[in-house]
């Protein structure tokens with residue numbers, strides 16, 4: 204599918220995994236449909252780069268509705284990014300895609316333990332991350348950055364937009380065109396705090412530097428976009444009392460896959476520079 208205006212060519216990769224120089228991975232026919240600022244897309248970009256896998260990158264414009272075009276819905280009926288297409292077969296949902304990539308290329312740079320109990324533990328961490336902090340980070344993100352995209356719409360246009368979304372209809376309706384109310388924001392911040400506290404506990408238990416010990420893994424990559432987004436929108440005070448999270452963030456940012464994943468424009472403050480002034484003034488969250 205090549206209908207998207209921002210379709211990119213083959214993405215350069217540096218074999219950015221954790222185990223240094225090694226035989227390059229086999230060439231695979233991989234296409235990633237994603238969006239620069241999408242937290243779910245950032246997970247998958249990181250995994251592909253960490254594995255050193257080349258891929259065709261298709262950047263969708265979520266505010267133009269690329270994700271709801273029939274040709275994309277044929278790949279991902281949920282109308283969300285990311286989707287990975289491997290040899291013509293779609294794989295959807297970021298947590299599923301991360302494991303799929305591990306299944307097709309377990310080495311180099313393994314990102315999942317091999318012991319079944321440890322695998323179960325890792326999956327339970329990812330489930331928690333997907334239940335608690337990941338949905339919560341959408342609330343301040345929408346209120347801060349995305350709301351203006353909807354404010355000029357009429358009620359009918361906005362309702363039609365909500366109705367067109369297979370996965371996010373109710374979420375968007377709750378936000379409305381005036382943003383999530385204070386109770387909703389407070390609840391989201393409380394969920395984010397619970398995510399941070401749980402992560403601090405995992406790091407204390409594992410002894411770091413990663414959530415499961417000395418190997419960077421899929422649970423780290425699953426939480427990464429939430430922590431990066433929190434830092435970007437001025438919420439890093441939430442781990443003021445947990446220096447292990449600041450250390451973890453520095454460590455993941457030092458991985459070569461990080462810079463490839465977070466190319467310019469991937470952070471909200473890069474896409475919406477006016478946020479920086481609001482954040483400096485302390486009125487953002």
Ligand SMILES: N[C@@H](CCC(=O)N[C@@H](CS)C(=O)NCC(=O)O)C(=O)O
Nearest residue numbers: 241242243283284285296297298371
């Ligand atoms: N559980 C899905 C959620 C995907 C998702 O919500 N993607 C967002 C971007 S992070 C999206 O495409 N939103 C488009 C929309 O709401 O229309 C996953 O992890 O892949």
